[in-house]
Ligand SMILES: Nc1ncnc2c1ncn2[C@@H]1O[C@H](COP(=O)(O)OP(=O)(O)O)[C@@H](O)[C@H]1O
């Protein structure tokens with residue numbers, strides 16, 4: 001794992017007076033999908049929010065493609081090439097789908113070729129292009145949230161639970177789109193509770209517990225070792 | 241923006257009931273116009289009162305638009321906003337008095353030139369004042385509402401005292417430029433020229449603001465930022481810079497509102513902005529915090545209602561706006577067009 005696009009070293013994060021991350025160490029290899037797994041409330045979202053800069057790291061270092069970004073502002077991290085899909089999707093519901101996409105292409109006009117590829121991956125976005133994003137269904141909002149991250153060239157995607165609360169048919173659309181993204185060589189750090197999806201997409205996995213990474217390795221090893229899954233993640237991840 | 245692919249499902253797809261509910265705030269203005277017409281009975285009185293109400297509404301809107309955005313974007317409650325209204329009025333009226341020869345000349349061109357210069361001077365000064373106010377007074381108290389109230393009220397008092405120091409303790413009386421005095425008669429109704437000008441300026445400003453919000457990237461960033469500032473930053477924009485820009489623009493608009501209100505009253509006092517803030521806050525609250533369109537409709541409702549009631553039942557004029565505030569909040573506790581905040 002020497003060629004890591006992202007290296008997190010001993011990161012501690014506080015939220016208000018609570019100490020949430022207790023020294024997270026994590027490597028995200030270039031051009032692969034790394035799953036960030038673990039039970040509810042162990043700190044996966046907090047880790048992603050610390051990487052994008054919504055929470056400051058009290059201690060430790062975040063190195064992105066060779067540069068220390070620990071002290072950078074969120075907007076600077078985004079401009080450096082990190083696309084973020086938050087757990088709550090962060091859709092601007094008062095804006096149209098088009099306006100959401102126009103904003104997401106922060107460094108210039110939205111490239112039409114790129115837009116057409118996004119339409120292929122997520123056809124409803126073409127249909128509802130001029131509609132307020134607030135009128136989209138949950139699955140369509142999730143598509144828009146991922147599409148926004150794809151509106152520009154990115155070096156790393158941070159995606160937080162993209163299949164949460166979606167109907168099975170939409171879960172597979174979403175998984176398909178993420179697989180396409182992976183095939184294009186994207187580097188992705190993905191939080192996913194659906195173990196079947198995690199197994200299908202992940203190259204590597206890191207498992208968190210209580211604000212730390214407690215296991216890291218190849219996804220295949222985790223996927224084939226039921227005992228390991230049980231020990232690391234408990235029953236919630238057993239399905240699939 | 242890029243070309244639009246085929247389909248456009250929109251409002252038209254919603255059931256009728258929902259469509260009416262969505263459009264209701266916008267419909268309130270025509271409804272109030274009709275009710276006013278029925279209650280007043282006399283078309284020419286109604287027209288006079290309506291123009292007067294619209295003029296007042298437009299001026300309140302100009303003062304309120306910046307305040308609602310500042311709140312929506314950074315959750316900042318700025319009581320100091322009233323000071324920008326007063327400063328704008330004093331700077332603008334000083335220009336009018338300094339150019340007395342132009343103002344008294346019977347030339348519409350020269351008169352409007354004076355007003356334009358007064359407005360530009362007022363907006364430049366209040367814009368700069370807003371910038372300083374944000375840096376010195378507001379920035380240290382982000383995220384702390386109680387401190388914001390205390391500190392911005394303090395700022396308001398200091399600026400009012402500075403006005404006393406610079407312009408003296410007394411109110412200043414003056415006359416409007418020559419061609420803006422008096423009224424024109426239209427269908428038997430006397431319509432004050434200045435009020436017509438105020439309505440025109442307010443309308444132009446509203447249209448320009450809408451265009452900026454709908455058609456420009458900076459407008460999109462502001463609208464998105466009101467809803468979810470964190471996500472705007474995660475897309476690569478510095479919300480703080482946007483906020484400073486909005487704060488400056490909002491202060492300059494308050495200055496514009498101050499000049500217009502001063503010219504309307506033909507007297508200015510250091511406390512005039514503070515007095516206006518009651519109406520401004522009512523408008524911001526009934527419009528829905530952070531909503532410029534809500535503030536626009538709210539301001540028109542306040543202006544019209546105040547004028548109709550003052551004619552129909554003068555004793556109730558003082559409470560009409562509080563009654564409006566109460567009624568709207570009982571109907572929609574978040575205001576007419578609330579901005580759906582993330583989280
Ligand atoms: N805004 C917040 N305020 C206080 N505690 C929080 C906040 N956000 C998250 N936490 C706490 O931090 C811990 C980790 O949360 P999170 O990172 O969201 O977990 P996960 O994404 O793994 O489910 C949880 O115990 C949660 O209660």
Ligand SMILES: [Mg+2]
Pocket residue numbers: 044045046087
């Ligand atoms: Mg989470």
